Amino acid sequence: MTKSDNLTHFDLFSPTDFRYSVRDLLPYLSEEGYVKYKSRVEAALAMQLSRAGICDKSVAKEISRACQQISAKEVYAEELRIKHDIRALANVIRRRVSDKAKPYVHLTATSYDIVDTANAMRFKDAMKSVVLPDLIRLERALIRISRLHTKTVQVGRTHGQHAEPVTFGFFLSYYVSRLGKRILKINDAVNGLAGKFAGAVGVYGPLSLVVSDPQRFESELLGTLGLGACEVSTQIVQPEAVTDLMHSIVSAFGVLANLSRDLRHLQRTEIDEVSEEFTLKQVGSSTMPQKRNPISFENLESLWKKFMPQMVTIYMDQISEHQRDLTNSSSQRYLPELIVAFDYCVRRLSKTIWDEDRRRPRLVVNSVQMKRNLESSMDQMAAEPLYVLLAFAGHPDAHEYVRQVVQRSIKSGSSFRKIVASDPQLKKYYDKIGNELRFVENPVLYVGIASKKTETVAKNWERILSNLR
Amino acid sequence: MTKSDNLTHFDLFSPTDFRYSVRDLLPYLSEEGYVKYKSRVEAALAMQLSRAGICDKSVAKEISRACQQISAKEVYAEELRIKHDIRALANVIRRRVSDKAKPYVHLTATSYDIVDTANAMRFKDAMKSVVLPDLIRLERALIRISRLHTKTVQVGRTHGQHAEPVTFGFFLSYYVSRLGKRILKINDAVNGLAGKFAGAVGVYGPLSLVVSDPQRFESELLGTLGLGACEVSTQIVQPEAVTDLMHSIVSAFGVLANLSRDLRHLQRTEIDEVSEEFTLKQVGSSTMPQKRNPISFENLESLWKKFMPQMVTIYMDQISEHQRDLTNSSSQRYLPELIVAFDYCVRRLSKTIWDEDRRRPRLVVNSVQMKRNLESSMDQMAAEPLYVLLAFAGHPDAHEYVRQVVQRSIKSGSSFRKIVASDPQLKKYYDKIGNELRFVENPVLYVGIASKKTETVAKNWERILSNLR
Amino acid sequence: MTKSDNLTHFDLFSPTDFRYSVRDLLPYLSEEGYVKYKSRVEAALAMQLSRAGICDKSVAKEISRACQQISAKEVYAEELRIKHDIRALANVIRRRVSDKAKPYVHLTATSYDIVDTANAMRFKDAMKSVVLPDLIRLERALIRISRLHTKTVQVGRTHGQHAEPVTFGFFLSYYVSRLGKRILKINDAVNGLAGKFAGAVGVYGPLSLVVSDPQRFESELLGTLGLGACEVSTQIVQPEAVTDLMHSIVSAFGVLANLSRDLRHLQRTEIDEVSEEFTLKQVGSSTMPQKRNPISFENLESLWKKFMPQMVTIYMDQISEHQRDLTNSSSQRYLPELIVAFDYCVRRLSKTIWDEDRRRPRLVVNSVQMKRNLESSMDQMAAEPLYVLLAFAGHPDAHEYVRQVVQRSIKSGSSFRKIVASDPQLKKYYDKIGNELRFVENPVLYVGIASKKTETVAKNWERILSNLR
Amino acid sequence: MTKSDNLTHFDLFSPTDFRYSVRDLLPYLSEEGYVKYKSRVEAALAMQLSRAGICDKSVAKEISRACQQISAKEVYAEELRIKHDIRALANVIRRRVSDKAKPYVHLTATSYDIVDTANAMRFKDAMKSVVLPDLIRLERALIRISRLHTKTVQVGRTHGQHAEPVTFGFFLSYYVSRLGKRILKINDAVNGLAGKFAGAVGVYGPLSLVVSDPQRFESELLGTLGLGACEVSTQIVQPEAVTDLMHSIVSAFGVLANLSRDLRHLQRTEIDEVSEEFTLKQVGSSTMPQKRNPISFENLESLWKKFMPQMVTIYMDQISEHQRDLTNSSSQRYLPELIVAFDYCVRRLSKTIWDEDRRRPRLVVNSVQMKRNLESSMDQMAAEPLYVLLAFAGHPDAHEYVRQVVQRSIKSGSSFRKIVASDPQLKKYYDKIGNELRFVENPVLYVGIASKKTETVAKNWERILSNLR
Numbered sequence A, B, C, D: 001m002t003k004s005d006n007l008t009h010f011d012l013f014s015p016t017d018f019r020y021s022v023r024d025l026l027p028y029l030s031e032e033g034y035v036k037y038k039s040r041v042e043a044a045l046a047m048q049l050s051r052a053g054i055c056d057k058s059v060a061k062e063i064s065r066a067c068q069q070i071s072a073k074e075v076y077a078e079e080l081r082i083k084h085d086i087r088a089l090a091n092v093i094r095r096r097v098s099d100k101a102k103p104y105v106h107l108t109a110t111s112y113d114i115v116d117t118a119n120a121m122r123f124k125d126a127m128k129s130v131v132l133p134d135l136i137r138l139e140r141a142l143i144r145i146s147r148l149h150t151k152t153v154q155v156g157r158t159h160g161q162h163a164e165p166v167t168f169g170f171f172l173s174y175y176v177s178r179l180g181k182r183i184l185k186i187n188d189a190v191n192g193l194a195g196k197f198a199g200a201v202g203v204y205g206p207l208s209l210v211v212s213d214p215q216r217f218e219s220e221l222l223g224t225l226g227l228g229a230c231e232v233s234t235q236i237v238q239p240e241a242v243t244d245l246m247h248s249i250v251s252a253f254g255v256l257a258n259l260s261r262d263l264r265h266l267q268r269t270e271i272d273e274v275s276e277e278f279t280l281k282q283v284g285s286s287t288m289p290q291k292r293n294p295i296s297f298e299n300l301e302s303l304w305k306k307f308m309p310q311m312v313t314i315y316m317d318q319i320s321e322h323q324r325d326l327t328n329s330s331s332q333r334y335l336p337e338l339i340v341a342f343d344y345c346v347r348r349l350s351k352t353i354w355d356e357d358r359r360r361p362r363l364v365v366n367s368v369q370m371k372r373n374l375e376s377s378m379d380q381m382a383a384e385p386l387y388v389l390l391a392f393a394g395h396p397d398a399h400e401y402v403r404q405v406v407q408r409s410i411k412s413g414s415s416f417r418k419i420v421a422s423d424p425q426l427k428k429y430y431d432k433i434g435n436e437l438r439f440v441e442n443p444v445l446y447v448g449i450a451s452k453k454t455e456t457v458a459k460n461w462e463r464i465l466s467n468l469r
Helices: A023-029 A031-051 A057-069 A072-082 A085-095 A111-148 A168-191 A205-210 A214-224 A240-266 A295-307 A310-316 A335-353 A367-376 A383-392 A398-412 A416-421 A424-441 A450-467 B023-029 B031-051 B057-069 B072-082 B085-095 B111-148 B168-191 B205-210 B214-224 B240-266 B295-307 B310-316 B335-353 B367-376 B383-392 B398-412 B416-421 B424-441 B450-467 C023-029 C031-051 C057-069 C072-082 C085-095 C111-148 C168-191 C205-210 C214-224 C240-266 C295-307 C310-316 C335-353 C367-376 C383-392 C398-412 C416-421 C424-441 C450-467 D023-029 D031-051 D057-069 D072-082 D085-095 D111-148 D168-191 D205-210 D214-224 D240-266 D295-307 D310-316 D335-353 D367-376 D383-392 D398-412 D416-421 D424-441 D450-467
Strands: A153-158 A161-167 B153-158 B161-167 C153-158 C161-167 D153-158 D161-167
Touching: A023 A031, A023 A111, A023 A335, A031 A057, A031 A072, A031 A085, A031 A111, A031 A214, A057 A085, A072 A085, A085 A111, A111 A168, A111 A240, A111 A335, A111 A450, A153 A168, A153 A367, A161 A168, A161 A367, A161 A450, A168 A240, A168 A450, A168 B240, A205 A214, A205 B383, A240 A295, A240 A310, A240 A335, A240 B168, A240 B240, A240 B310, A295 A335, A295 D310, A310 B240, A310 B310, A310 D295, A383 A398, A383 A424, A383 B205, A398 A416, A416 A424, B023 B031, B023 B111, B023 B335, B031 B057, B031 B072, B031 B085, B031 B111, B031 B214, B057 B085, B072 B085, B085 B111, B111 B168, B111 B240, B111 B335, B111 B450, B153 B168, B153 B367, B161 B168, B161 B367, B161 B450, B168 B240, B168 B450, B205 B214, B240 B295, B240 B310, B240 B335, B295 B335, B295 C310, B310 C295, B383 B398, B383 B424, B398 B416, B416 B424, C023 C031, C023 C111, C023 C335, C031 C057, C031 C072, C031 C085, C031 C111, C031 C214, C057 C085, C072 C085, C085 C111, C111 C168, C111 C240, C111 C335, C111 C450, C153 C168, C153 C367, C161 C168, C161 C367, C161 C450, C168 C240, C168 C450, C168 D240, C205 C214, C205 D383, C240 C295, C240 C310, C240 C335, C240 D168, C240 D240, C240 D310, C295 C335, C310 D240, C310 D310, C383 C398, C383 C424, C383 D205, C398 C416, C416 C424, D023 D031, D023 D111, D023 D335, D031 D057, D031 D072, D031 D085, D031 D111, D031 D214, D057 D085, D072 D085, D085 D111, D111 D168, D111 D240, D111 D335, D111 D450, D153 D168, D153 D367, D161 D168, D161 D367, D161 D450, D168 D240, D168 D450, D205 D214, D240 D295, D240 D310, D240 D335, D295 D335, D383 D398, D383 D424, D398 D416, D416 D424
Parallel strands: none
Antiparallel strands: A153 A161, B153 B161, C153 C161, D153 D161
16 A cells, blocks of 8 residues: 555556546545445444444444544554454544444444445445436437438448448447447346345344344345345355446447447548547647547547456456455455446547537538448449349349349449349349339438338437436 | 268367267257258248238248258358358258249348347257256255255355354355346346347348338247347347346356355365265276365366356457448357356256255265364354454443454463453453353354245245246 | 267357368367377376386387277276276276286376376477468468568558558568567477476375486476476476467467458458459358458457457466366366367468469459559648658748648648648748658658568568478 | 546545555556656657757757656646647657757657557566566565475375375475566566557658668667667557567466465465464454454455456457557556556565565464374375385286275275285285385375475576576
C-alpha cells in the first residue's frame, strides 16, 4: 500500500483511473466507496442486533452513526498495523463508540458476511444507478437512429462481399435487439445478487448462540439492505451470482464491440458510409493532417479485448477450497474495474453516435455513398431473386443455371441482367413470374421486409425499456 | 479432409473421440448426426413450402423422404467437388428426387438458415435428452449422500486451516444448491435457443418473393422443429443464445471442478476423509503399488482447465462483421466437443460418487477420520463461541481478549480452554452465559444449523427437479 | 473409452479428426503414434539397462523387439482392465517376452519417465519433420510473392483510412520478417524440449538402487532418443519447455491470423486488391451465385480464435501440486490437436497463396485496382511530404498550416494540391525545396525505401532459412 | 479523463494503484513516467536531426532542454483540446522553444515512432532496474533456503498422496531451476525489445525526404536510447517482441504461483510443514482468533489468476489491420499494470520467505513435522524399493507381487514390511540384494540423490546469476 497525500492522476499505473474513468461510479466502486458500503453493512448489523433484542436501540444508533463517519484512510492505517482489513474496520468503528456499545460492533459477523454483502450492494447500486441507465440511453439512441434510416438502402455484406440489399435502419435494428436482450440479461443478473450472514463456515455458528432463527435474522438484515440471502453459503456467497453478472456484462460488451467493428469498417476510405464526427480543432494524425480516424470505435474494441478475458479469472474464481480459500480475494478487487471500463465504453459509444443536447445523431451517415456502393454490385445482385423466381416458376435447375450465367458474365465482363434478359429459354418462366421480375430488374427493391422489421423492433424495445425494473 | 474407411479410434488426434467420448451423444453431436439434423431442416422447409401452397404436398413428402436417406459420407464427397457444404447437401438431396421436386429443394433458404437452425435443434436435443438427465442424476446422488451425512461432523476449513465445525452433509448441500441452480440456468439457456429462416442478410429477401408473410412462414417452419425464431437475424442468428448456453455449461463445469478439487484434497494422505473407490485389479501407480490416487477428481479438474478457456473463443465469436463473416464457422464446429467433455465429466463424477445399480454411495467417506481431524483442533476452536458469548454477556473487548489468550496458549503450549476456564475475570460473564457455555466446552456441538439446512436444501431441490421442464 | 471397429470419420465429435486433419502428423500425434513413442522409450530403457550392466544385451534386444510390435488397441484393452495406462503398456510388453526378460521391462521407470519423454520426442519429431518444413515452405512462398511485387504500389492504411503509399511487396515483407522470427522461435523452443528419467518424485530413487551415477544413466538414455535431460524434475519434467513451445506456436498462429485478416479485408468488394483463387466448379454461396468469399482466410482466423485461448490451459498446467498432481494429464492430451490445427492452417494458407506445382502465386493480386485505390486519395496524401518539406525549408508552423489547408480543401471540395500550389506565401519555401517537390506533386512516388527494404528482408530470410537447423 | 488535484489513493478503482502498487516502478510505468519517456524520444530525435545536419546543434539542445520540463498534466490539458496525445506533446514542446526551433520539433516522426520507442525503453528500464533485480533477490533467497534444507527429509507427494521421500531442499531446488530459467527468458525477452523510426506506414517516407540513409538515421537515433531497430515496421513495431516479454513474465508468474500453491498446502492444519511468519499484532480472522492463514501465498495465486489471462489480450493485439489499426492502443496502456502486479508478487514472496535485514529465512519450516508426516507412511513406502530390488534380483513378477502384498496389508491392517520380511519365497532374492535392503527397512534413506542435486542446482544458478547481463 502506497499512500501519499500529494497524489495526481499521473502518478498512477492503471488507465482506468486516469484515462477511462467514470466519475459517477466513484461512490460505488472506488476504494472509498467500498469502505462506505462495508460500514453500511456494519451499521445494518447493529440495527438488526437491536431488532432481535440483543442490544439496545440506542446502542445500535450509536454504532450506526459511527459507521457513517468512517473513512478509507483511517481503516487502511489500522490495517497496516494489524494486517486484517475487516477487523481494522471494526476497530475503527469501536474507537468511535462508547464502552457500552463496543461489544456489539461486528458481533456475530465474520469478515465475509460484511465483504460479500457490501459487494453485492455496491455492484447492484452501481448497475441500477449508473450503468443500466447509461445502457438504456444508448439503446434509445440506437432506436432513434434506426428509425431515421428505416428506408436508407445499404448493401448487405457477408464475408466482406456485397450480398443483397438491406437498409441502414435494419442493420441497426439487429443491434437494438441484441443490446436490448443483453440489458434484460444484465438486469436479471443484478437482481440475482445476494448477500450472506452465515458466519465463518456458513452454518450460522455465532448467530445460533444468540438468536433462535438465524436464517430469519439474516434475511431481515439483508432485506434492510435491499438484498436477498444466498441459499447456502460457506464463508462466502456462492460465486455464480457474480459470475453471471460479469458474463452478462462481458457478453453485452461483445455486442458493443461488434457494432464498433462494423461502424469502424464502414468508415474505411473505400466504403465511407459512416464516420465519427470530427471537430475542427481535432488533430487526425501527428503527421498526416488529412486523416479522419474512427478512434472511438477502435477504443471500444480495444477495451473489450482488454477486459473480456477477465472472464477467465472469474471462472477460475468459482473454485474456492473447502469453506473457502483466499485466492479469490485480490482478483475480485479488480471486478469494479471491469464495470467501470464497460460503462466508459457505453458512454463513449453513446456520445459518438448521438448528441444528447441537440437530440440528433452525431454519427455521420453518408446515405448517398451507401446507395452508390449498393448500386455498384447491383447487376450481379439480381442473381438470387432470379434464381428463386425461376425455381418458383418451375425451372428444374435454377441455381445451377444462374451460377453458370454469373460465371460467364464475370468472365466476359458483360451484364448479368442483360444476358438473362435475352435468354430465350427463360421466356416461359418470365411469363409466369410476371410483376415480380421487378426485383431482378432493380435489385435495390429487393430489401424484403427490412423496413417493417426495423419499425417492429424499435417499438418492441421502446415498450420493454419503458417497463424495465 | 481425410476420410478412410479403415479407421480405428487410435488413428485420431482428439481425446474427445477416443478417450473422453460419450456414445449417447453421437446422434446429436457427431458429424453424421449434424448432417442428419441439417437434412431434417431441409425436410421441414419442403413441408412448409407445401403448407404455404408453394409446392404440392407430394413433392414435399418426396423431398422429406430423400432427406431421411442422406449420409455424411456422400455430402462430404460432393463438398470435395464443389467446396460448399450446404450446396453439397442440397445437391445430394436433389439427386434423390424427381425433376418435379428438384426446384423445391432448399428453395428460399440460405445456408445458415439450415446450419443455425440445425445447431439450435441438435444442441437442444443433446442437452434435453442426455446432458440434463445426466446432471439431474448427479444432483440426486449428491442429495442422497448429503442426507446420509446430515450429522457427520467435519472440520470446516478456510485458507486450508481448521476453522469451525460443519457436517459433511452440509458441505455437500452447498454443492447441491450450486449445481441445482446451474441446472436451472442450463435449462433456461436451452429454452432460449432459436432458429432462423430469414435469408442471406436477414431481410427475408427470397421468402418475400413467394409468400406474403415471411415471418409467419419462418415461425411456423421453426415451430414444427420445436424452436422459436430469433427476433432479428442477419445471415446468422444472434450469437448470444449460444453464448449464454455455453456460459451456463462452463459455469456448471466450474461447480463440478470445485467439488472435485475439494474431494481431491480431502483424499490427501494426511486428511484422509474421503476417497475414490479402488478396485482390486486397479493399479495405483506403475511403480508405487501402495498409491490410491483421486484420478477421477483430477481428471475432471483437468478437463475443466482444458475446456473453460473455450469461452474466450465463444466471446470472440460474438463478433461477426456486417451481415456476417465466416470467422465463426470453424470455431463453432468445436462447440459439440465442449458439450461432450462436460457430459463425460458429469457421468464420471456421478459414477465415482454413486453406485446407481446398488443405489448406494461409491464415494468412500471416512467419518471416523473426519471426527478425528475435527477433534485435533477443538481446543482452539472454542475461541469463536467464547468471544461471541463473552461479548453477548457484555465483555467490552471480547475479541481482543480471546485473541491474546490464543496467542498465549500457542506460545505456552497449554490448553486454551483451560486458561479461559480458570480466568477469574471471566466468572461474572460465565454466570450470564449459563448453558450456552457447552459450545465452548465441546466445540463439536458448534455446528449451528448445519443439519437443518442440509435437509431444507435437499427437499428444495428434490421438489424443483421433479418439476423441471 | 469407446472403441468400435466400424468407425468412420463421421462418427466423431472433433473436427480436427475429420475436417482439419493432417494425415502426415498421424505417426507422431495420433493415439497410435503416442503408444509407439512410449514403446520406443521402453525399448531405449531396456537398452540402457543392458549398457549399464543390469541386464543382458539379449534381454534388452528381446524387449526392444517386443516394443516394436505393440499396438494401441491392446494397450487400451489392458488399461480397461487395470485402469492405469502405463502399467498396461508394461504388461503388454511383458506378455511378449520370456520370463527371463520380464523383470527388466519398465524396471526403475515411473510412468512419467515414459510419458514426458515420449511427448518431448514426438512433439520434437512432429515439429522437425512436418511443421517446420511446412512453415519454411510458406515463408518461401511469401518471400517469392513479395519479390514479385517489390514495386507494385498500394495505399498504406492506418485505422482503415488511406494514409501513405507502400508497395504490396513491402506489405508482405513485414510478414516475411514476423513469420521468419517466429520460425526461429519455434525452432529454439523445439530444441529446448527435454525428457526425464528421475523416478516418481524426481530424486532418482529406483535408479539409485541399481546404478552409481543415475544422472549419467538418464542423460545417456535420453541421448539415444535425441533429447537432453531436464535439470531437475519432480515426477514430471518442468512444464516451461512445453509452455514455451506452445507460446511459440500460438504467437506464430497470430502472425498468420493477422496476414489472413489483412488479405480478407483486401478482398472486400469495395477494395478488391487481392482474392483467393476460385475454381469453376466451386459454389460461392448456396443462394447467391455471384459471391467470391475469402473462405480460407476466414477459416484460418476462425481456427486461431479456437486454439489461441488454449494457452490459458497451458499456463494453468504450469501449476502441479508438490511432486505433481494429475490435473495436467487430460488437458495435455489435447496438445497434439493444437499442433495439428496450426499445421493445417500453415498448409492451407500456403496452398491458398502459392501453387507449388506450377511455382507461381495462387493468390490473385489486382495491381490495377491497387493503383486505382491509391490514386483516389492522392491529392490529400500530398499533405505529409509537404508538411515535412516545408518544415525542413524553415516554415515555422508547417503542420498546423497544412492541417488547416486540408480542412479547407475538404470543406470546399477543392484540390489540396491546387490550393497549396497557388499559395503565394509558400513561394520562398518551394524555392528552397526544389526537386523534392515532386513527392508533393505526385505522392505515388512517396514510397520511401519500400522496394529496397523488401529486397533486403527477402535476402535476409533466404539466408537464415537455408542455415536453419 | 478525470483530473482533480485533491486526489487520494482511495478515489481510485484499480487496486494496482492503492493496494498492490510498487512505488519504485512509478518513474517507468506511471503515466507521468510515460510522458517523460516520450519526451526523451522527442529529445533524441532533435539531437539526431542535428547529427544528420538537418538542424543546428543549438536548436537540438534547446528542444532537448524543453523536453526535460514537460509534465503529464500539461500534455493532457492540450490533448483535451485537440484530441490527439502525441500532437499534444509536440505542441507543448513547441511552446517552450524559439520560433527557430519550432519546425524541428517532432519533424519526420509519426506518433508511433515516439510511442513504441518510448514503450520499449521504459519496459526495458523497468525490467532491468527493478524487476530483474527483484527476481534475482528472490532466486537467491530460494537458493539459500534450499541449502539450509539439503538434508531435511520430507515426504514426496504425488496426487496429494504420500509417494516417496525427498528433501525440503530438493523440493526448493526444483523451483530454483524453474525460476532461474524464467529469469534468463525474461532477460532475453527484454533484450529483444526494439524501437522504430520508420514513419506512418513503415517505409520511412518523411525521413527519405531529408536524409540519404533513413535506416542508418533510425539505428543511430535508437542506439542513443539503448535500443535496436525493428527489422520491418508498419506504423508500429512488430508486436511479437512485447508478446514474448509478456509471455516470459506470465510464465514466470506461473512458477511463483505453483510455489505459492505448494507452500499454501504445506501450511494446511493437517500437514503443518511450513507457515508464513505471523506477527504478534496481526489478526488472523475477524472472528476466529486462532487462525494462521497463508495470506501472502493466497494473494500471489489470486493475482496470478487475475493477470495471467491478459495474455489473451496480448495475443489478440498481435492482429492489427494493414499498416495498423488503433485497437491495440487502449489495451496496451494496461501492460504496465501486469508488470507492476508481477513485481509486487515477486517482492511479497521474497519478503514472506526471507528476511533481508537479518539474512535468514522468514518462512517457518517445521522439519520435525516433515519427518513425522514422512514416517506415517513409511511402511508402505518400502514397496517401491522392494519391487525394484526384487526385480533386479531376478524376481519374475516383482511389481505384481508387491502390489498384492500391499493390498493385503491394507485390508488386514498389518505391516507391509513385516509381511514381506517373513515371506519365505523372498529369501533367495534377499540374499542377492544384500545391503541394499536397508532402503526397504528404512525408507527414509530412500531419497536418491536429492541432497547432491540440491547442491548442484544451487551452485549452477549462483554462477549463472553472477554472470547475468
